[in-house]
Amino acid sequence: MITKKEIKDRFERTSGGILSGIEIITDKNTGVQYMVVNKDSDGCGITPLIDKNGKPLLAKPDSESHFDLY
Numbered sequence: 001m002i003t004k005k006e007i008k009d010r011f012e013r014t015s016g017g018i019l020s021g022i023e024i025i026t027d028k029n030t031g032v033q034y035m036v037v038n039k040d041s042d043g044c045g046i047t048p049l050i051d052k053n054g055k056p057l058l059a060k061p062d063s064e065s066h067f068d069l070y
Helices: 004-010
Strands: 011-015 022-027 033-038 044-048
Touching: 004 011
Parallel strands: none
Antiparallel strands: 011 022, 022 033, 033 044
């Protein structure tokens, strides 16, 4: 079973911006980005972000093996 520490170490969350209730989660191991939409008490959804060819959008690794969102 994956621990909370392993989750915090592996995934990076970015929130805010123009649309409230939307967060971008980045898997630091793969660079794959996911959009999470929270709709108050109505529930939430998660989907990978994809490019025009249907491939997952990847964060760019920086010099310290972390990913910068783009």
